[in-house]
Amino acid sequence: MKDQKKSYRKFFSVLAAAAITTSISAPAAFASANTPSSMKTNIHNNNVKKAKKDKNYDLTIMHTNDTHAHIDNVARKLSAIKQVRAENPNSLLLDAGDVFTGTLYFNQFEGLADLEFMNLAGYDAMTFGNHEFDKGTATLANFIKSANFPFVSANVNFQKDSNLKDIFIDRVEKHPENGEIYNGMIKTLNGEKIGIFGLTTAETKDISSPGPGVEFENYIEEANQAVAALKEKGVNKIIALTHIGYNDGGGDNDLTLAKEVEGIDVIVGGHSHDKLDQPVVVEAGEEPTVIVQANEYNKYLGTLDIEFDKKGKVVDYSGKLIDLDQKVGTAYVIPDDPKAAQILETNYKPTIVEMQQTVIGKTTVDLIGGNPPARTGETNLGNLVTDGMLAKAKTINPETVIALQNGGGIRTSVAAGDITLAKVFEIMPFGNTLGIMKLTGAEIKEALEISVKDAPNAFGGFLQVSGLRFTYDSSKTLGQKVQSIDVKEDGANYVPIDPSKTYAVATNTFTAKGGDGYTVFAKAYSEGRVSEPGYVDWEIFTDYIGTQEGKTISPSVEGRIINLAN
Template identity: 50%
Template sequence: MFSSKSERLFTGMIAAALAVSAVTPVVSVEAKQSEKVTYQAKKQETIEILAPTSPLVFKQGEKLKGKDRILNVKIDGKVKKQPVRWSNLTTSTIGEFTATATYSHKGQTVTLDVPYTVEGYELAIMHTNDTHASLDNAPKRATAVNQLREENANRLLIDAGDVFSGSLYFNKFKGQADLTLMNYMQYDLMVPGNHEFDLGTEAGHPEFAEFIQNAEFPFVSSNVDYSGDQYLNALYSEDLTHKPVDGKLYEGVIKTIDGKKVGFFGLTTEDTANIASPGPIQFQHYIDEAEKAVKSFKQRGVDQIVAVSHLGFDDNPAVDNDLELAKRVEGIDVIIGGHSHSRLNEPVVVADGAEPTVIVQAYQYGDFLGTLDVVFDQNGKIVSHQGKLIDVKTYAADPTAVSLLAPFAQEIESIRNAEIGAEATAAFDNPRDAGDVTKPSVRKNETALGNLITDGMLDRAKQMDGEVVAAIQNAGGIRAPINAGPITTGEVLTTLPFGNTLAVMTLDGSELLSALERSVSVYPIESGGFLHMSGMKVEFDSSKPANSRIVKAQVLKDGQYVDVVPTETYKIATNYFAAKGGDNYLEFKKAYEEGRVNDLGIIDWEIMRDYLVKLQTVTPSVEGRILDVK
């Protein structure tokens, strides 16, 4: 036996490397004694949990699989995949968190704090609306689309209607020029707008049917009955389908995006029956059909729902609009809008219901490409969103798109120079005073051109609504003269280049008088808001203070001019820009917001062209419609 003094204890030292610390702690283990021999303790292994080579990202509600529980572990310099125990690892909530991984080996235990992210379900959209065959900037739009798709290949491209009408491209090619570019840009969906029904007859819509059949994308149309149309009926299906076929119309389409089903349905304004030529097409109530669509999607397990809408953002609520749709139909998450040409620089959120609805719209004529990025939780509720309008004019033109458009553009140029079949016996001037208030100007004086334009507006408006008594045109919308001699299409387009549609306002006499005061309030200084008129006469006294200058205002009724009565109501035609309150016409804006404006959907330059053809010969004439009695 050894004495207590000479007793020997052999102690070994073991190192364990912990990944969560910059300092490697030392673990001591007492070696076993032997009565027969003495020995040196074996060196214990060094172990380390290695951090994941890429960030841990999960979808909310995602079930963790076996592979999610394996990490690389380094044991004495050798790396092996090993199952680890996790604590605080859950996918129930969206956000950034930290979990702890634990690994044990031969009595040793090491841990590692691992950051991880739980994401919602993303939906990325590009959108256009009311392009109205304006194709000059389409190749630049193609560049923007391609760049955005390079950043996110899952980003959808959707059009909210009114590709038809508004330019020479449409007059000549009936949408096929537009479609060539849309197919190249790989649009994913479109809803028909009211102008898609402009060319209809009692038998149906052959041009629109051809447009649909040649499209390399499907259409969504949920409140339109095509059964009476011999051309469109065969292209329409009442299904909510997850396997849509290009060149077909569907009640709704289901797409799987970022691992979740998303439902898309389409709505077209019921006012199409009044402002287009739908022929046998019937339009159903937008609220009823939207509720049916949402219910059908929910029954199929779809809780992320998008309405592609051609109702108008804030159009007449007595008819239909997107704000009313969002308020009255629960379950719509996103509305991609059109029809009202609204420039929504950022998304508008309607939060009246249990869940918010995000509304977007991208102005008009393809000037902008809208973007919207939405994140949903696992229950289909929006948790975040961001969106903006991209000015496509800032992009270089896509070379392929330019080459695709070139044959159409060449034909259009010859049409632009073609005579329309009308002649001016003398020039219709469009004077400006260049700062000299003693000189005449279209922006402060009656002009023969202003009279001609408003005469055409009144003539067309009366055909649509016999109660219209007068027409007005803001001077800022008249941009160029008409030369003497044969009139060309190009001249008409240059005179009225903005493609505004014709609208009818129902105004109180007091509102009309207030607007007329605003028209002459800065005279003799030029104003783009100065109003030219037909079916109405105004006398004002420029020596009086602003807003108290109107001496007499009369409208033409039954062939005679009668005084405007403040308490009576009048139907006045104007362009849609002015009807929405453009040029600071607060009286018109109020009528618009109260649903007293009806957009007739007819483009201004086309109205002027048709009126000139109807007259054949026109002579400039100033008739004393607007007089300063000073």
């Protein structure tokens, strides 16, 4: 199998050398603790002496997830797809959901811009992310009906939804039609049947707008039924295309799926935006399950080369993420696909450039952010950002009482006057998404100690806060700087934090997964205490300003963060 892949591997070797590592950030620690280091070796060694090697079957899976309307680099993605496909005729191209919501391309074109490029690329199947329901099922129906590929989701029932019931077929389908929804489907490649079924996080009903006609069913039960239905049709190579998160704390995730459902060979995942540079293998049953996920925002094209024996068991695999934005000097390693580039520049980009000049509100005062202000102390912009984050989190989990934002994610200041969308993107250019953590008061104190560890010097992880105030003494010993913490438990009045009490705390998922050294948050994430509704920061900020009277703001410094050493 590996010799067969040399050509396109060589094509992307520059990418591998410069951009592909073996670290998986926060999920890596969890995976290494739960996956034997010898697993891949065992899969190899136990099957090296195969008497009928010619009966084995090689498959290449290209995969994307959580692209969220980021299509400025889509022409490079088309080039990468074409190259991989040209070298690997037994290939699939799959998307694990959340094409919708995240940039102005979605605000303007409601997914149809993304879809034109997905159709051009030749996707084989897609599952639904929670954000596919953000505009209700009428918008989603327009997207599905225009697709040149089918959709799969075994645990979402559309039979009572007026917009989707006519294109929903509640079964595993041997001959799927484009623009229709199935529990699962069979794709025949070079005479071999590949089964694909989908799963969508049940959190969707709480964090998006599916409407009363869409029902979310138990993902473990439905996965077992889908696997059984595929096996009844003679399929022994089964892919779960999921939007439930790698180790998400929302009640469903890929690690649990792999452990509890026998018969899944590959999980192509999404929702948690994990950058799995290497496939993760779970060996909990009779056969191993390989898990992949390709981060977010069209930054990568995931590739997985997988070898099955004649019984459909995974006996070999290799995978990596192709960095679509890597440069050598000023030139991109992957060139634009000419047709895709022409469509983007002609049909879509001019509208977006114009929209960026849209005024979304007005500030009567300078908004202070950037380095060092947002990284050394409370700022009025930090207060505004976290207030908006807290307001959004409360609509999802009304028990949320605190919001935290790393100062390094507030990149610049804004002069008094009109606020344009272009300026909002300068403030928060990373597209970080919302996460809601369950933390004890003691863990919150531990986090605040990390926040002020470098004080009074600048630190990108310095936390701006809402729903909370604290004092610290930068002259004190590391770990002993925080002197007091108060929380607005009722949303109005501050009371001292209770070290033993559990609080719902909003932040961005970069921080929630342990970014900027927040090991206390990474621990909570690994223990399944972080829910990821996924709303993007710039849109939360814009919507919050839109709720203010006259869309006019005058935030101030309120004494939320006080350095007693000053």
